[in-house]
Amino acid sequence: MIRRTPKRDYVPFYGPIAMIVFLVVWEVGLRIAEIPELYLPRPTVIAQNLYLLFTEGGILQDLGVTLYRIFGGFFLAAFVGIVLGILMGTSRKLYAICDIFIAVLYPIPKISLVPLLIIWFGSGDLFQIVLAALGCFFPVVINTILGVRQCDQGLILAARDLGASERQIKWKVVFPAAVPSIFSGLKLALGIAIIMVVAAEMLTAKYGLGARLQLSGQILETGQVFAILLLLAVLGGLLTKGQERIDRMIGRWRT
Amino acid sequence: MQLYEVLADQISHQWTSKNRPPTLAIDNVSCAFPAGKVTAIVGPSGCGKSTLLLILRGLIESTQGAIRFRYTNGSGAIVDGAPARMATVWQSFNLLPWRTVLDNVAFGLELASVSKEERYAKAHEAIKAVELGGFEGHFPSQLSGGMRQRVGLARGLVMSPDILLLDEPFGALDAQTRVYMQEQLAGLVETAGKTVILVTHSIEEAVFLSDHVIVMTARPGRVAATRDIPLPRPRAIEVQNDPRFSALFTEIYDVLRDEVVKSMMG
Ligand SMILES: Nc1ncnc2c1ncn2[C@@H]1O[C@H](COP(=O)(O)OP(=O)(O)O)[C@@H](O)[C@H]1O
Ligand SMILES: [Mg+2]
Numbered sequence: 001m002i003r004r005t006p007k008r009d010y011v012p013f014y015g016p017i018a019m020i021v022f023l024v025v026w027e028v029g030l031r032i033a034e035i036p037e038l039y040l041p042r043p044t045v046i047a048q049n050l051y052l053l054f055t056e057g058g059i060l061q062d063l064g065v066t067l068y069r070i071f072g073g074f075f076l077a078a079f080v081g082i083v084l085g086i087l088m089g090t091s092r093k094l095y096a097i098c099d100i101f102i103a104v105l106y107p108i109p110k111i112s113l114v115p116l117l118i119i120w121f122g123s124g125d126l127f128q129i130v131l132a133a134l135g136c137f138f139p140v141v142i143n144t145i146l147g148v149r150q151c152d153q154g155l156i157l158a159a160r161d162l163g164a165s166e167r168q169i170k171w172k173v174v175f176p177a178a179v180p181s182i183f184s185g186l187k188l189a190l191g192i193a194i195i196m197v198v199a200a201e202m203l204t205a206k207y208g209l210g211a212r213l214q215l216s217g218q219i220l221e222t223g224q225v226f227a228i229l230l231l232l233a234v235l236g237g238l239l240t241k242g243q244e245r246i247d248r249m250i251g252r253w254r255t
Numbered sequence: 256m257q258l259y260e261v262l263a264d265q266i267s268h269q270w271t272s273k274n275r276p277p278t279l280a281i282d283n284v285s286c287a288f289p290a291g292k293v294t295a296i297v298g299p300s301g302c303g304k305s306t307l308l309l310i311l312r313g314l315i316e317s318t319q320g321a322i323r324f325r326y327t328n329g330s331g332a333i334v335d336g337a338p339a340r341m342a343t344v345w346q347s348f349n350l351l352p353w354r355t356v357l358d359n360v361a362f363g364l365e366l367a368s369v370s371k372e373e374r375y376a377k378a379h380e381a382i383k384a385v386e387l388g389g390f391e392g393h394f395p396s397q398l399s400g401g402m403r404q405r406v407g408l409a410r411g412l413v414m415s416p417d418i419l420l421l422d423e424p425f426g427a428l429d430a431q432t433r434v435y436m437q438e439q440l441a442g443l444v445e446t447a448g449k450t451v452i453l454v455t456h457s458i459e460e461a462v463f464l465s466d467h468v469i470v471m472t473a474r475p476g477r478v479a480a481t482r483d484i485p486l487p488r489p490r491a492i493e494v495q496n497d498p499r500f501s502a503l504f505t506e507i508y509d510v511l512r513d514e515v516v517k518s519m520m521g
Contacts, residue, residue, distance in 0.1 A: 157345075177353075253352055
């Protein structure tokens with residue numbers, strides 16, 4: 001006879017249920033208390049605003065612009081950061097040269113570079129991408145160096161024994177060995193890219209979610225502000241989830 | 256195929272690392288590894304056997320001494336010359352954890368730009384030879400220690416090396432598999448004709464597999480004794496019942512025991 005697993009509370013539903021309760025209390029509470037929408041709109045109003053943003057507000061275009069800037073900066077930084085990180089991790093000379101620059105530039109809050117970057121690149125896409133890339137670059141390069149340093153010496157010897165050139169060792173041993181560490185750097189970087197782009201859009205841009213958010217606030221469309229915040233939350237969540245999935249796929253061997 | 260002889264000439268090696276006092280691992284070791292023969296190195300743990308293999312393979316430079324390779328050329332003269340291929344089977348396996356068994360075994364051929372088709376064909380063959388057929392798609396983390404060791408063995412064998420260096424290649428195998436793999440290796444060296452250098456801590460293994468045994472002292476490793484193993488080939492495991500086998504075993508054990516005691520005393 002097959003034994004059934006004993007019945008247990010099905011925990012995964014706890015979160016969604018709590019959220020529904022929260023939304024209902026929010027909705028009903030505001031109706032009863034008669035708080036004006038200007039301060040705090042009800043969830044149904046926010047949903048309505050979100051719907052209108054998509055159907056009439058052209059928010060999809062802004063979403064596209066923002067994603068373009070986020071990923072532009074992210075991939076630019078990922079590419080430069082990983083390559084430089086591997087070279088720095090494997091060459092002590094290059095490490096000595098670059099380390100001092102990193103040590104000086106890393107602590108600068110990247111958002112404080114906005115005025116300078118605008119002078120250099122204007123306030124368009126290029127500026128946004130460079131700003132995001134600057135924010136992303138450091139966690140990527142630092143984590144890559146760390147991963148490279150942790151590479152098991154035995155693996156390098158084994159590869160050399162099998163006839164690997166120094167170049168092959170770099171790209172077929174050291175790089176894959178560093179991938180888990182690189183991925184944790186990329187995870188941090190993506191979060192930073194989102195923050196950078198939205199913040200910069202709020203400061204200067206005409207298009208993009210940040211710009212729309214800023215505009216909605218200025219014209220006191222609180223419902224729209226909430227709708228865009230909701231959109232940003234979903235966006236951030238989806239990007240993180242997607243990244244986790246890729247991470248798991250690539251890290252199959254770690255089981 | 257050329258058969259290569261390896262000569263170690265007054266090799267000493269001192270390890271230096273940042274936060275440890277320097278260790279003299281091996282001290283003035285001179286020995287010969289005859290061409291086409293199996294030479295076993297036995298010695299107490301920590302006496303520098305793995306270090307010596309690294310030096311023989313040319314992966315680290317000894318602080319003193321030199322390694323030479325010689326072979327007999329077409330006109331029968333013995334000349335100096337390094338072999339085209341050497342392969343090492345590592346005590347700690349050193350498999351690439353993100354590669355499957357198949358891709359680990361094919362790694363050396365991939366580095367040499369052998370076509371995908373050819374290297375996979377050869378890798379499949381080597382995987383079968385170490386009895387791992389069916390595990391091609393597994394990752395090292397999904398295998399037992401003994402299986403990983405056999406992947407390491409296949410990875411070396413697939414390169415058809417002139418000189419094969421084995422660092423305790425059967426240490427992680429269970430008793431039955433070990434005997435089986437030892438017989439396989441005996442058959443391989445009898446037919447393939449290569450120079451094999453085998454590090455082991457098992458005297459039985461050394462006597463069973465080799466033509467020549469070098470016993471090392473406790474650290475710093477020196478050559479304590481050398482002994483030829485004139486047992487007939489081909490050898491099967493039954494050779495262990497041969498009275499000459501136990502005589503050789505006892506003889507080597509007597510030397511080794513003194514060294515092991517010394518190494519335990521510190
Ligand atoms: N990479 C290394 N760095 C520093 N010391 C080492 C290193 N490898 C081995 N040693 C030291 O050299 C000595 C001999 O080690 P090893 O050659 O591994 O011995 P064996 O293989 O005979 O057990 C040991 O004392 C060990 O600690
Ligand atoms: Mg060892």
